[in-house]
Amino acid sequence: MARGERRRRGAPADGARMAERAARGVVLSLALGLSGRWFLAWYRARRAVMLHSAPPALPPNSSSPTVAPDLFWGTYRPHVYFGMKTRSPQPLLTGLMWAQQGTTPGTPKLRHTCEQGDGVGPYGWEFHDGVSFGRQHIQDGALRLTTEFVKRPGGQHGGDWSWRVTVEPQASGTSARPLVSLFFYVVTDGKEVLVPEVGAKGQLKFISGHTSELGDFRFTLLAPTSPGDTTPKYGSYNVFWSSNPGLPLLTEMVKSRLNHWFQHRPPGASPERYLGLPGSLKWDDRGPSGQGQGQGQFLIQQVTLKVPFSVELVFESGSARTGGSQAPEQLAGSLLTHTLESHAKAFRECFEKTFRLKEKGLSPEEQALGQAALSGLLGGIGYFYGQGLVLPDMEVEGSEQKVDPVLFPSVPLFTAVPSRSFFPRGFLWDEGFHQLVIQRWDPRLTREAIGHWLGLLNADGWIGREQVLGDEARARVPSEFLVQRTAHANPPTLLLPVAHMLDGGDPADLAFLRRAFPRLRAWFSWLHHSQAGPVPLSYRWRGRDPALPTLLNPKTLPSGLDDYPRASHPSASERHLDLWCWVALGSRVLMRLAEQLGEAEAAAELGPLAASLEAEESLDELHWAPELGVFADFGNHTKAVQLKPRPPQGLMRVVGRPHPHLQFVDALGYVSLFPFLLRLLDPNSPRLGPMLDVLADRRQLWSPFGLRSLAASSPFYSQRNSEHDPPYWRGAVWLNVNYLALGALHYYGHLEGPHQARAARLHRELRANLVDNVRRQYQATGFLWEQYSDQDGRGMGCRPFQGWTSLVLLAMAEDY
Numbered sequence: 149m150a151r152g153e154r155r156r157r158g159a160p161a162d163g164a165r166m167a168e169r170a171a172r173g174v175v176l177s178l179a180l181g182l183s184g185r186w187f188l189a190w191y192r193a194r195r196a197v198m199l200h201s202a203p204p205a206l207p208p209n210s211s212s213p214t215v216a217p218d219l220f221w222g223t224y225r226p227h228v229y230f231g232m233k234t235r236s237p238q239p240l241l242t243g244l245m246w247a248q249q250g251t252t253p254g255t256p257k258l259r260h261t262c263e264q265g266d267g268v269g270p271y272g273w274e275f276h277d278g279v280s281f282g283r284q285h286i287q288d289g290a291l292r293l294t295t296e297f298v299k300r301p302g303g304q305h306g307g308d309w310s311w312r313v314t315v316e317p318q319a320s321g322t323s324a325r326p327l328v329s330l331f332f333y334v335v336t337d338g339k340e341v342l343v344p345e346v347g348a349k350g351q352l353k354f355i356s357g358h359t360s361e362l363g364d365f366r367f368t369l370l371a372p373t374s375p376g377d378t379t380p381k382y383g384s385y386n387v388f389w390s391s392n393p394g395l396p397l398l399t400e401m402v403k404s405r406l407n408h409w410f411q412h413r414p415p416g417a418s419p420e421r422y423l424g425l426p427g428s429l430k431w432d433d434r435g436p437s438g439q440g441q442g443q444g445q446f447l448i449q450q451v452t453l454k455v456p457f458s459v460e461l462v463f464e465s466g467s468a469r470t471g472g473s474q475a476p477e478q479l480a481g482s483l484l485t486h487t488l489e490s491h492a493k494a495f496r497e498c499f500e501k502t503f504r505l506k507e508k509g510l511s512p513e514e515q516a517l518g519q520a521a522l523s524g525l526l527g528g529i530g531y532f533y534g535q536g537l538v539l540p541d542m543e544v545e546g547s548e549q550k551v552d553p554v555l556f557p558s559v560p561l562f563t564a565v566p567s568r569s570f571f572p573r574g575f576l577w578d579e580g581f582h583q584l585v586i587q588r589w590d591p592r593l594t595r596e597a598i599g600h601w602l603g604l605l606n607a608d609g610w611i612g613r614e615q616v617l618g619d620e621a622r623a624r625v626p627s628e629f630l631v632q633r634t635a636h637a638n639p640p641t642l643l644l645p646v647a648h649m650l651d652g653g654d655p656a657d658l659a660f661l662r663r664a665f666p667r668l669r670a671w672f673s674w675l676h677h678s679q680a681g682p683v684p685l686s687y688r689w690r691g692r693d694p695a696l697p698t699l700l701n702p703k704t705l706p707s708g709l710d711d712y713p714r715a716s717h718p719s720a721s722e723r724h725l726d727l728w729c730w731v732a733l734g735s736r737v738l739m740r741l742a743e744q745l746g747e748a749e750a751a752a753e754l755g756p757l758a759a760s761l762e763a764e765e766s767l768d769e770l771h772w773a774p775e776l777g778v779f780a781d782f783g784n785h786t787k788a789v790q791l792k793p794r795p796p797q798g799l800m801r802v803v804g805r806p807h808p809h810l811q812f813v814d815a816l817g818y819v820s821l822f823p824f825l826l827r828l829l830d831p832n833s834p835r836l837g838p839m840l841d842v843l844a845d846r847r848q849l850w851s852p853f854g855l856r857s858l859a860a861s862s863p864f865y866s867q868r869n870s871e872h873d874p875p876y877w878r879g880a881v882w883l884n885v886n887y888l889a890l891g892a893l894h895y896y897g898h899l900e901g902p903h904q905a906r907a908a909r910l911h912r913e914l915r916a917n918l919v920d921n922v923r924r925q926y927q928a929t930g931f932l933w934e935q936y937s938d939q940d941g942r943g944m945g946c947r948p949f950q951g952w953t954s955l956v957l958l959a960m961a962e963d964y
Contacts, residue, residue, distance in 0.1 A: 189542050189551075196540035196634045197556050198607035205664035206599035211235040211531070211560065213306040213361060218279055219596070220306035220361075221299060221463075224531035226565050227572035227624065228261050229271065229286060230295040230313070234306070235531045235562065236361055238338040241395070242461075244313060245331035245402060248291060249422040249452065255406050256329075256423060259288060260399045262569040264946055270930020272948050275519065277498075278526035278586070278593050281491035287930070290326065291455065292318045298487050300479055303467030305362045310463070310479040312488070314375050316456040325454045327412060327420055331402060332369055332461055333448035335392055342445045350385040352449050364466030369449055370480055372457045378481060382414040383453040386424035392444035396623035402448065412452055425450050460484060495519075502588055503961040510960055514919070517926050521957040524932065524950030525585055528568055529593070532561045534617035538606075541635035541678075553631045561615050562600040566951030567934065572624060574615035576601070577708040580641020581884045581952035587645050588963060591652075594645055595660045601642060602667040606634065609674030613638035613706060636691035636706040637679050639730050640672065643737045650740055662745055669742075669750055672734045676757070679727060682720060685760055686770050687727040692718045697800050698870045700791050712857065712877040713815040713864040715783025717808045722783035725771045729822040732761035764833060767823060773812035777838055778820045781813040787863055791870070799871040816848060817858035818877070818885050825888040831901030840903055843889065844910055853921040853941040854881035855889055855914065860938075880935040880944060884952040886918050891964030915959055922956045932956070 213220040216235075225231040231243030247256035259268060268288045276282035279299075286293040294314040301307040315328050336342060340359040347353045355367040372381045393401045402425070410424040425448065451459060460480050469475040477483055499522070500506050505515045537553040563574040564582040571578075579601060587594040604611050612632030616625050646668065649657040661668075681688040692714065693702035701713045707726060715722050735758040742751040760766055773780040788804035823829050824839040842848050848859040857877045858865050866879045890911060897908030921941040926932060932953040933943025958964065 192542060193540040193551060193554065195607040196538055196610075197554050199557055199559075199603075200605035200607055200609065200667060200670060202605070202666035202670060203663065204599070205602045205660065205667055206596070210596070210599070211562070213304065216596075217304070217306050218299070218301060221309055222279075222529070222531070223276070223282060223297065223527055224529065224562075225620070226262075226528045226530045226568045227620065229259060229268070230284065230311075232297065232309070233531065234361065235560075237533045237558070237560065238340075239531075239533075240340060240357075240359060240362060241335040241337070242367075242463075243333050243335070243398075244295065244311075245333070245399070245448075246288075246293065246315070247329050247331075247406075248289070249327040249329055250420070251289075251326070255403055258331075258399060258403050258406070260402075262572070264569045270948075272520060272930070272950065273523035273527035275492055275495045276523035276527040277491070277495050278529065278590050281488070281495065282523070282527055283488070283492065284527065287318060290318050290322075290324065291328065292316050296488055298479070298484070298491055300468075300476070300487070302476060303363075303465045303470070305365075305465045305467050308462070308464050308468055308476070308479055310484050310487075311461040312458055312484060313461075314456070314458040316375060325456075327422055327452060328455055329422065329424070329450050329452040330459055331425075331448050331450050332459075333398070333446065334367060335395065335398070335446050336444040337392065338444055340444065342447055344387070344389065344447055346387065350387050351383075351451075352385075352387060355447060362465065366464045366466070368462045368464070368478075368480075369451070370460045370462065372451060372453055372459045375456050375458045381453055381457050383451045383457075384410060384412045384422070384424070386410065386426070386450040386452075387448070388425040388450075389445070389447045392446045394443075395618075395620045398446065401446070410452075414454070422452050424452065503957060503963070505960055508961070513927065514923055514960060517923050518957040518960055520926070521932060521950065521954040522585060522589060524948060525564055525582060525954040526589070526593075528565045528572075528950055529597075530563060530565055530572065530574075532563070532574065532615065532617040532621055534558060534619070534621070536612060536616055537631045538612065539631050539633045541633065543635070556606075556612075559604055559617065560600060561604065561617055562596050563615070564597065564951065567946045567949045569948065570934075570946035571951070573617075573621045574601075575951075576611055576613045576615075577639040577641045578884075578951050580639075580644045581887070581955060583642070583645040584648065584887075585954050585958060587648055588958070588961075591649075591654060591657060594649075595657065598642055598645065599660070599664065602664055602671070605667050605671060608634070608678075609670035609672075610634050610678070611638075611671060613708075633691060635678065637675055637689065637727075638706055639708050639726070640675060640734050643668075643672075643734050646741070647737045650737070650744060658744070661741060665741060665745055665747065665750075669738060672738050675734065676731055679731075681723050683723070683770070685728075685766050686723040687731055688720070688722045689724050689727055692722075694718065698798070699873075700789060700801055700867060700869050701864065703869065709818065709857075709877045711869045711873070711875065712817065712819060713813070713862070714781055715785040715808075715813050716787075716789050716803070717784040719784045721810055723770055723781060724819075725779050725781050726819045726822045728761075728767070728771060729826050729828060732758075732767075732828055733826045735761050762828075764830065764835070767828070768835075771812075771823075772835065773814075776812060776814055776816070778816060778842055779823055779835070780820060781815070783810065783813055784808045785811055785813045787814060790863075791868070799868075815858065815862060815864060816842060817856070817862065818882075821849075821855075821885075821889065824892050825885065827892050827895050831896055831899040831903065836896065836901075836903050840906055840910065851881065851938040852917055853936055853938060854883075854886045854918045856880070856938040857882055857885070876935075879938050881918075881921075881938050881941075882935050882952075883918070883922070883955050886914070887952075887955040887959060887964075890915055890918070890959055894962065894964050915962070919956060919960055922953070 233239040233241040245260040247258045271286040273284045281298045284295045296312045299309040343356045345353040372383045406423045411419045413419045536556045538556045539553045566578045583594045679687050689706045691706040692704045739754045739758040771779045786808040791799040792802045794800040849855045893907045893911035925943045931947035934945030934949040
C-alpha cells in the first residue's frame with residue numbers, strides 16, 4: 149500500500165513534470181516561432197535591397213565611352229530647359245540659364261529648370277534623333293530661344309560636341325531689343341579638374357579640364373554674333389567659380405549671386421544697367437582642403453547683350469586630337485551651321501522612311517506633329533544614378549512587421565520620362581509605352597532602356613514603379629512618393645516592346661532577349677506569385693489606399709490607373725480584371741520567348757499557366773458579369789457612396805444603401821475593355837461584340853475626341869476623389885489606352901470573324917477623332933498634354949507630356 153501511495157502521490161509529480169516540460173515546449177515553440185518570424189522578416193528586408201543574381205541584360209560597362217561612345221554625352225537632364233551630361237555615376241554636367249534684364253524690379257526671372265507654372269512656353273524639341281543632334285524652340289514672353297546641339301565622333305572619350313543658342317524677339321518686326329543674359333555653366337561631381345583661362349573684361353578664353361572618363365578636354369565659349377552670320381556683337385561678361393553646392397541648389401546659388409549692378413556699354417550706344425555675377429575668377433566657397441574637390445566644382449559664365457544674337461559653346465575632346473592625325477576643325481561658325489543642317493535633313497529623311505506619314509497622305513501639320521512627338525520623347529531621355537528608398541514587404545502570416553524604409557543599392561537608369569516639367573524621372577508602366585515609339589526609330593535605345601530597367605530587379609524579382617535616383621530627381625518629388633514598396637507591382641508594359649522584338653526578328657534584338665530572359669522571367673514570376681488573388685488564377689493589386697473617410701473610392705496606384713473606381717470597400721477578396729489580363733499577356737509573351745530561345749525548362753513551366761489563362765472559360769468565370777453585360781472587377785462593393793460636406797471636416801464619404809457586399813464592380817471604363825485591349829479574345833468570341841458595343845456607345849465610352857476612361861453614365865464620372873483630389877482616370881481621354889484600343893481594332897479588323905468589318909470601321913473613326921484632336925490642341929497650345937477632355941477635347945493635366953502621348957505618332961502611322 150505504501151508503494152501504491154507513493155505511486156498515487158507520484159502521479160501528480162509526474163504530471164507536473166510533464167506539464168512543466170509541455171510549458172517549456174510551448175515557450176520554446178513560441179520563442180522559435182517568434183524568432184522564426186523575426187528571421188523571416190529580416191530575410192525579406194535583406195532580399196528587398198539585394199540586386200538580382202541573374203547575369204545583366206547589357207554587356208559590361210555598356211554606358212562607358214569605350215563601349216558606346218556615341219551615347220556617352222547626351223541631353224540626359226530632361227528637367228532643365230537645355231543641358232547635357234555624361235552617362236556616368238559621377239558625370240560632367242553642362243547647362244544653360246537665362247534671364248531678361250530690366251523687365252521687373254529686383255532680381256530678374258532666372259530660367260533653368262522646366263517648371264509647370266513659370267510662364268515659359270510653349271517649348272519643345274523640333275528635331276531630336278536621340279543620339280547626335282537636336283533643335284529646340286522655347287518661347288519666354290517676348291523672347292524666342294532656339295537651342296541646338298550636334299556631336300562629332302572621334303577619339304576614345306565620346307568625341308566633340310557644340311551648342312548654339314539663338315535669342316530673338318518673339319514677334320517679327322518689333323523694334324524692342326531687350327537686354328538678355330545667358331549663363332553657361334559646367335559642374336563636376338567629384339575630383340575632376342577644371343582650369344579656367346580668363347581674358348579681358350571677365351570673358352573666359354576657355355576652360356580646360358580632365359577626368360578619368362573623359363581624359364583631357366576643353367570648353368570654349370565663342371563671342372556672340374548676329375543670328376545667321378558671323379557679324380560679331382558686343383557682349384558684357386561676368387564669371388563665377390565655386391564648389392558645387394549640390395545640383396538642386398544651382399539655380400538658387402546663381403539667384404543669390406545676382407546682386408551686383410554692372411554697365412552694359414556697347415560702342416556708340418547708351419549704357420544700360422544689368423544685374424550680374426561677381427566679376428572675377430576668385431575661387432569662392434572653397435572646402436577645408438582649399439580645393440573644394442570633394443564636392444566638385446561649379447563654373448559659370450554670364451554673357452549679356454541685346455537681342456537678337458547667337459552664342460556657341462564648343463566642347464573638344466583631347467583624345468580626338470592625338471595619334472598623329474591632323475586635328476579636326478573646330479565645330480563652330482559655318483561648319484556648325486552646315487553640320488546642323490545636314491543632321492536636320494538626315495532626320496527628316498529617316499523619319500519619313502520609318503513612319504511614312506507623307507506617303508500615307510498626312511498633312512504637313514500632321515507630319516510636324518509627328519516629328520515633334522518623337523523628338524520630344526527622345527529629348528526626354530535621361531540618365532540617372534543613385535539610391536532609391538524601399539519599404540520591404542514585412543507581412544508574415546497575416547501580421548505586418550513595422551520597419552523603416554531602407555536604401556536600395558546605387559544603380560543607373562537610362563530611361564525616357566513622362567514629362568520634363570512634372571514627372572522628370574522613370575516610371576515603370578509609362579516606359580513600356582515610351583519604348584513602343586522609340587523602338588521603331590532606334591531599337592538600340594530600346595535595348596539600352598529595357599536593359600537598365602531590368603538592372604533594377606531585386607533578389608525577389610521586384611522592380612519599383614517610380615525611380616527617384618539622384619539628388620536632382622529627389623528634389624522634385626513629394627516626400628510621400630519617395631518610398632517604393634516591395635509588395636506593390638505595376639503593369640508589365642515592358643513586355644509590349646519585348647513582344648514587338650519577337651515579331652521583328654532582328655538578330656540584335658534576339659541576342660539581347662537571350663541575355664535578358666532570366667531577368668524577364670524572374671520579373672514575371674514575381675508578378676504572378678506576389679499579386680495572386682483569393683481564388684486560383686485570380687489576381688489582386690496589392691497597395692490599395694485604405695478606406696479613409698475622406699476618399700470617395702480608395703485609389704489603386706500600383707495599377708497605373710490611380711483613381712479609377714474599384715470595389716468601394718478594399719478587401720483581400722478582390723479580383724482585378726486588368727491585372728488578370730496583364731498576367732495573361734505576360735505568360736503568352738514569356739512562353740513565346742522561351743520557345744524561340746529554346747529554353748525548354750522555362751517553356752514547360754510557363755506552358756500550363758499560359759494555357760490556363762488563354763482559356764476564355766477562366767476569364768469568364770472570374771470576371772464576366774452577366775448582370776452588367778461586360779467584364780468587371782469583383783469585390784466588396786456598393787455604388788451608394790458619395791462625398792458630402794461635413795463641416796468642419798470638409799467633404800466626407802457617406803455610404804448609403806444597398807450596403808457593400810461581394811459582387812462585380814459596376815465601373816464601366818478602361819478596365820472593362822482590357823481583355824479586348826490586350827487582344828486576349830478570339831475573333832469569334834461571344835464577348836467581343838459586347839466589348840465593341842460599349843466602346844462605340846456615345847453615352848458610355850465613345851467621345852468625339854477619343855475613348856473616355858470612365859463611362860459618362862457612371863456615378864463616379866468626373867467625380868473628385870477627395871476635397872483636394874480632382875478626377876484623373878474618371879472620364880478624361882488618355883492616349884496610351886486609346887492606342888491599345890486602336891491596335892486591338894486594327895487587329896480584329898484584319899482577322900476573319902463576325903466583327904471584322906465593324907472593328908475596321910471603328911478603327912478608322914477612332915483614329916481620326918484622336919489624331920485630329922491632338923493635332924488641334926498642339927496647334928493651339930504648342931504642347932502635347934497628359935490627358936484630353938472628353939467634353940471639348942482641350943488638353944489637361946501637365947504639359948509638355950511627351951511620354952506616352954507621343955503614341956499619336958504610331959496612331960498616325962497605323963503602326964501597332
